Structure formats: structure tokens, C-alpha cells
Amino acid sequence: MIATAVGNYPKIPNSPGEPKLRRAIAKFEREEISEENLKRIEDEVTKDVLAEQVRAGLDLLTDGQIRWEDGQIYFARKIGGFSIDGLIRYFDTNTYYRQPVVEGKVEWKEPIGFRDYGFAQGLAEKPVKPVITGPYTLARLSQNSFYPSFEELVMDLASALNREALSLQGADPPWIQFDEPAILKHKEDFPLFERAMNVLTSNLKVKTSLYTWFGDLEGLYPQLFRLPFDLFGLDLVRGRGSFELIEEIPEGKGLGLGIVDARNTKLESGRELVEIIKRVSQIVPPGRLHINPSCGLEYLPREIAYQKLALVAQAASQAEEVIR
Amino acid sequence: MMLSTTTVGSFPKPGYLLKARAQYSRGELNKNDLYELEKKATQEVIKLQEKVGLDILVDGEMYRGDMVTFFAENMEGFRISGLVRSYGNRYYRKPIVVGKVKRLKPITIGYFAFAQSLTSKPVKGMLTGPYTMAEWSFNEYYGRKEDLVLDLAEAVRGEAEELEGAGAKWIQIDEPAISTRPEEIELAIKALGVVTAHLRAKTVTHICYGEFEKIYPKLLELPVDQVDLELANSNYDLLELFRRHPFTKEIGLGVIDVHSHLIETKEEVKEGLRKALEVLSPQQITVDPDCGLKTRTWEESQAKLQVMVEATKEVREELEGRLKE
Numbered sequence: 001m002i003a004t005a006v007g008n009y010p011k012i013p014n015s016p017g018e019p020k021l022r023r024a025i026a027k028f029e030r031e032e033i034s035e036e037n038l039k040r041i042e043d044e045v046t047k048d049v050l051a052e053q054v055r056a057g058l059d060l061l062t063d064g065q066i067r068w069e070d071g072q073i074y075f076a077r078k079i080g081g082f083s084i085d086g087l088i089r090y091f092d093t094n095t096y097y098r099q100p101v102v103e104g105k106v107e108w109k110e111p112i113g114f115r116d117y118g119f120a121q122g123l124a125e126k127p128v129k130p131v132i133t134g135p136y137t138l139a140r141l142s143q144n145s146f147y148p149s150f151e152e153l154v155m156d157l158a159s160a161l162n163r164e165a166l167s168l169q170g171a172d173p174p175w176i177q178f179d180e181p182a183i184l185k186h187k188e189d190f191p192l193f194e195r196a197m198n199v200l201t202s203n204l205k206v207k208t209s210l211y212t213w214f215g216d217l218e219g220l221y222p223q224l225f226r227l228p229f230d231l232f233g234l235d236l237v238r239g240r241g242s243f244e245l246i247e248e249i250p251e252g253k254g255l256g257l258g259i260v261d262a263r264n265t266k267l268e269s270g271r272e273l274v275e276i277i278k279r280v281s282q283i284v285p286p287g288r289l290h291i292n293p294s295c296g297l298e299y300l301p302r303e304i305a306y307q308k309l310a311l312v313a314q315a316a317s318q319a320e321e322v323i324r
Numbered sequence: 325m326m327l328s329t330t331t332v333g334s335f336p337k338p339g340y341l342l343k344a345r346a347q348y349s350r351g352e353l354n355k356n357d358l359y360e361l362e363k364k365a366t367q368e369v370i371k372l373q374e375k376v377g378l379d380i381l382v383d384g385e386m387y388r389g390d391m392v393t394f395f396a397e398n399m400e401g402f403r404i405s406g407l408v409r410s411y412g413n414r415y416y417r418k419p420i421v422v423g424k425v426k427r428l429k430p431i432t433i434g435y436f437a438f439a440q441s442l443t444s445k446p447v448k449g450m451l452t453g454p455y456t457m458a459e460w461s462f463n464e465y466y467g468r469k470e471d472l473v474l475d476l477a478e479a480v481r482g483e484a485e486e487l488e489g490a491g492a493k494w495i496q497i498d499e500p501a502i503s504t505r506p507e508e509i510e511l512a513i514k515a516l517g518v519v520t521a522h523l524r525a526k527t528v529t530h531i532c533y534g535e536f537e538k539i540y541p542k543l544l545e546l547p548v549d550q551v552d553l554e555l556a557n558s559n560y561d562l563l564e565l566f567r568r569h570p571f572t573k574e575i576g577l578g579v580i581d582v583h584s585h586l587i588e589t590k591e592e593v594k595e596g597l598r599k600a601l602e603v604l605s606p607q608q609i610t611v612d613p614d615c616g617l618k619t620r621t622w623e624e625s626q627a628k629l630q631v632m633v634e635a636t637k638e639v640r641e642e643l644e645g646r647l648k649e
Contacts, residue, residue: 010407010408010409011409012407012415014406014407019407022413022415025413026413029413069412070411086557086581086583086584087411087583089504089532089534091504092504092505093504094410094418094459094460094501095409095410095411096410096411097411098411098412264462264463264464265405265420265462265464266462266463266464298408298409299408300408301405301406301407301408301418302406302407303406304405304406
């Protein structure tokens with residue numbers, strides 16, 4: 001059983017911790033420090049965040065997405081064809097992102113996450129997984145001012161992000177994670193989604209996971225599990241309904257159990273978490289389970305995010321003992 | 325008057341106030357000194373609105389950080405958590421509900437009364453609604469969200485009624501979170517009903533653009549006189565919905581994009597208004613920007629409002645001319 005994170009991690013600590021990155025970005029915006037200096041701070045903070053995840057007890061880390069302004073821009077800035085527009089709400093949260101606008105053919109031109117991934121992988125004491133925002137979600141959260149149809153945009157993005165995944169595969173990661181929360185809001189699009197996922201994962205030899213959040217699988221079960229991924233990450237806090245739905249999943253596939261609420265400060269009871277894991281392990285062998293928060297942790301203050309990860313790690317190791 | 329003009333609530337804080345707020349949070353400035361600067365800024369906001377020629381004024385919310393955190397800090401049952409990122413390099417302290425929520429003392433009354441004392445035009449009382457307060461706080465106490473929302477409704481009701489007592493002719497209860505969860509609109513309607521049940525003042529609620537098709541026309545059941553909506557930044561798309569199902573309440577019509585640095589032209593605003601008048605009556609409409617102005621600069625805010633007021637005036641004259649004929 002693997003304890004892991006879903007993606008982002010709060011970028012600044014609270015006092016007495018020092019909000020290094022927030023200060024550095026403000027200074028960079030006022031042109032008081034160079035881009036190089038800002039990068040160095042981003043590196044430092046990434047290093048801290050990797051160490052924090054190890055301290056919390058995780059087995060599989062992310063780089064905390066410290067350099068990501070959000071899950072969309074990080075890719076849209078480097079994929080050709082996008083411009084960046086005004087602020088818009090991210091799903092039903094009180095968090096906003098600058099909306100990418102598709103103004104031309106989208107094309108992968110250069111590695112996007114390769115350098116950042118390599119940096120994290122080189123430093124961390126535990127394996128790190130790179131994360132890619134999936135083509136369906138990226139298309140849904142963008143504004144399409146170019147393609148005659150949404151389908152064409154999704155399929156071109158799938159090709160572009162497939163190339164990004166192939167580039168990351170070159171760094172030999174243990175997993176590549178793809179994020180596709182938007183499909184839970186548009187389940188009727190599954191046929192298109194399936195085509196896109198096939199393109200997205202073509203020629204990948206590395207193990208892949210598909211993470212979703214902010215909803216359940218009603219209307220996507222069982223077909224979601226036939227998609228070409230090794231593991232499926234589910235938000236079992238805001239998508240509690242998925243528990244009742246899932247009776248079995250295909251042989252060899254795994255689940256990422258998002259059982260710790262990444263959107264509320266209240267800490268879960270460790271005993272209840274272990275109970276949930278025990279229940280699920282009757283359907284999926286424990287060796288194919290990842291235990292993680294329900295989504296990225298940036299909705300929480302840093303110190304609570306850490307406690308949530310520690311909870312995840314404790315629950316995973318206790319459950320493993322109990323099951324054994 | 326048809327086509328009255330107003331704003332949604334927030335204005336940019338002057339540099340000296342931002343600095344003072346930072347000093348206050350580090351313990352380098354006392355509450356009284358901060359309050360004096362808040363009053364100074366409020367005076368400037370009122371003066372700006374009068375100069376531009378708006379009809380219904382606001383106090384500009386010089387005392388607020390975040391719209392939910394400010395009220396939470398002044399109620400019982402909340403603790404303020406650490407910093408959470410809102411977007412880009414912006415962070416706010418999101419409140420945590422840790423006990424039964426209650427309003428113990430007036431929260432905005434003093435600020436309202438001060439602002440109203442500066443002008444003979446009506447100043448709106450400005451509150452954050454119970455549904456949004458609940459939705460945008462962490463909850464560690466209530467087992468059922470409805471209980472939290474309804475306790476908050478009681479708290480906000482107390483503040484709203486006291487605002488009315490202090491002379492507020494308009495009371496705005498912002499509920500931007502309503503459009504993010506269409507499945508919970510019944511709860512939001514119920515809670516807002518608690519707040520407005522005994523008010524005689526004109527009531528408004530501001531809702532931001534979200535999954536609008538899913539809450540319209542249900543949204544017309546919100547127990548307020550006026551619903552304030554963003555039209556400009558969605559290219560007036562909402563008017564199509566109103567064509568299919570008439571908008572039966574008064575509407576606060578957002579005609580200025582608050583997220584853009586660009587100053588609209590008078591023609592753009594007039595065109596928007598004329599488009600709106602195809603599906604809405606002039607008596608129904610109050611003209612305002614899409615949302616609060618706090619992310620714009622002082623100069624941008626003034627320029628945008630000036631354009632809005634002039635464009636509205638010209639359209640009003642067109643309408644009056646047509647009436648005379």
C-alpha cells in the first residue's frame with residue numbers, strides 16, 4: 001500500500017514560518033529581483049516541500065507544484081496556441097485561475113515539466129511522480145476561440161500532452177499521474193473522453209494513474225476502469241457515492257483512495273480511515289492501493305496540509321498491519 | 325428613477341491604508357489609528373462616488389480584508405485559520421467554524437452610519453450572505469451544513485435589521501457562492517428568506533457568474549427585491565436566458581468588466597444597455613459594474629464609473645425622448 005499526495009501543496013507556511021515564495025514573487029513583480037533569483041527560491045521551497053512529505057511518511061511524492069500558478073497555465077503557457085485571459089473560478093471552490101484561451105492550433109513544442117521533475121527527483125529521498133493536467137480538463141477549463149468543435153480541441157490537446165508524457169517518461173519516473181476532474185461534471189462526454197485517453201497514453205511504458213475529484217463515478221462505472229491506466233484516483237470525500245458503486249475493478253488495476261478531505265481543516269479519525277481501507281481491500285488487493293487526500297492540498301493552510309498527509313501515511317501503514 | 329446607477333461594493337484601498345493594515349496585523353499600529361485611516365479612506369470613496377454622479381453609494385469596504393473572513397472575525401463560533409491561496413500570489417485567511425455561530429455585537433453598523441453621515445444620497449448596507457459564509461469557511465463543528473447555514477442566517481438577519489434601524493434604505497446581501505452549487509439553491513433561498521423576512525429596506529443580492537443555466541429561473545425565487553448579476557464579462561449571454569424565461573425581479577445589471585484594466589468606451593456600455601433593454605424594462609434595471617472594484621486601481625475605478633454614469637445618462641435621455649414623442 002502506497003501513501004501519496006494528489007498534487008499541489010501550500011506554497012507558504014504561516015508564522016513563525018517564512019513566506020519566502022510569496023515575498024519573492026512580489027519582489028519579482030516589482031522587478032526588485034531577477035527571474036534567476038525567483039527560480040532559486042522556487043527550488044528552495046520545492047526542496048522544503050519534498051522533505052515535508054517524507055517527514056509526513058509518504059511513500060510516493062509530488063513536487064508540490066510550487067512553480068505552478070495553477071493546473072492550467074503551467075501547461076497552456078508552453079503549449080502553442082494559447083493566450084491567457086482574466087480570472088475565473090476553479091469548479092465550486094473559492095480559488096481562481098487565469099483562463100487560457102485557445103487562439104490557434106495547440107501543439108507541444110518543448111518539454112514542459114521535464115526540468116522541474118528532474119530537479120525534484122534528484123533531491124527527494126522517496127520516489128516522485130510527475131503530474132499532467134489531462135486534455136479533457138484543460139479543454140473544459142479553457143475558452144475555445146479557435147477550433148470549430150470542442151472534440152477537435154480535446155483530441156489535439158491529447159496528442160500534445162501525450163508528447164509531454166513521453167518526454168517525462170524519458171526521466172524514468174515510477175508513475176505518471178494524469179488529472180481529469182472535469183469528466184465528473186460532463187459524464188455524457190465519456191465516448192470522447194475514452195478516445196482522448198487512448199491517444200494520451202499511447203506508447204507509454206511507465207505506470208500511469210488517472211485522478212479525478214469533486215464528484216463520484218455514478219454514470220461512469222464500470223466503463224471508467226476499462227481506460228488504459230494502471231490506477232484510478234477517486235475523491236471519496238466529495239464523491240462518497242463511489243463506495244457503493246464499485247463492486248469490482250478489472251484484474252491488475254489499482255485504486256487511489258482519496259479519503260482525507262483536502263478541502264476542510266477538520267482532521268479525520270485514524271480509526272475510521274483504517275476501516276475504510278480495510279473495506280476497499282476486499283475488492284482491490286492492498287498491494288494495488290494508493291492512499292491519498294481527496295485532491296491537492298492547496299485549499300488548506302500549510303500546517304494543516306502537513307497534518308493531513310501524516311494522517312494519510314499513518315492510516316496506510318496501520319491498515320497494512322491490520323490486513324496482514 | 326429608471327436606470328439608477330450604483331456599484332457592487334468594494335473599492336480599491338488607498339496605499340496608506342494597505343500599509344496601515346499590514347502594520348496593524350504585525351502589531352505595529354493600534355486599532356484606533358487604523359480606524360481613523362479607514363474613515364479617511366471612506367470619505368475619499370464617498371467623495372469619488374458623488375463626483376462621478378452615482379445614485380446609490382457604498383462605503384467601499386475599507387475595513388474588510390476578505391468578504392467572509394471579515395464577518396467571521398466579528399462573530400462567535402469562528403476561528404481564523406492560516407493563509408490559503410486565492411489566486412496568483414494572493415492569499416487570505418479562511419475562517420474555521422469551531423463552535424455554534426452567533427452574532428454578539430454590531431459588525432458594520434458604525435461604518436455604515438459614518439458613510440451615510442457624509443452624503444445625502446442613500447448608502448447601501450453591505451453584508452455577506454449566510455450560504456456564502458458557510459460555503460467559504462472550513463467547518464469543524466456542525467454535522468449538518470443546513471444547521472450552520474441557518475445559524476448564520478440568524479446572525480446576518482440581526483445585522484441586517486440593525487442596519488435598517490440605523491437608516492439603511494438599501495441592504496445588499498452578497499451570495500456569490502450560490503452559483504457554484506446549483507444543487508443547494510433551495511438551502512440558499514431558505515437562508516436568505518430568514519435574513520430578509522422582516523426588512524422594509526430595498527434588498528439586493530449579488531451573485532457571480534457560475535453555472536447559471538442550472539439555477540435559472542429558480543434564482544428568481546430568492547427572497548430579495550433585486551438580483552445583481554455580471555453581464556459584461558460574459559458578453560451579455562445571460563440575456564438569452566431572460567429571453568426564454570422573463571426576468572421577473574429588479575436586476576442589478578453589470579455593464580463594466582471589473583477584471584480588465586481596459587476602460588470601456590461609452591459606446592460599448594450604451595450598446596450593452598440597449599441590448600438589455602430589449603428584454604428588460606428600464607424600471608427594472610439598476611446599472612453597476614460586474615463585481616466589486618477592489619482589484620482595479622483608483623484611477624481605473626474612477627474612469628470606468630465615469631463612463632458607466634455618462635453612458636447610462638445618455639441612454640436614459642434617449643428613453644425619455646422616446647417617451648415624450
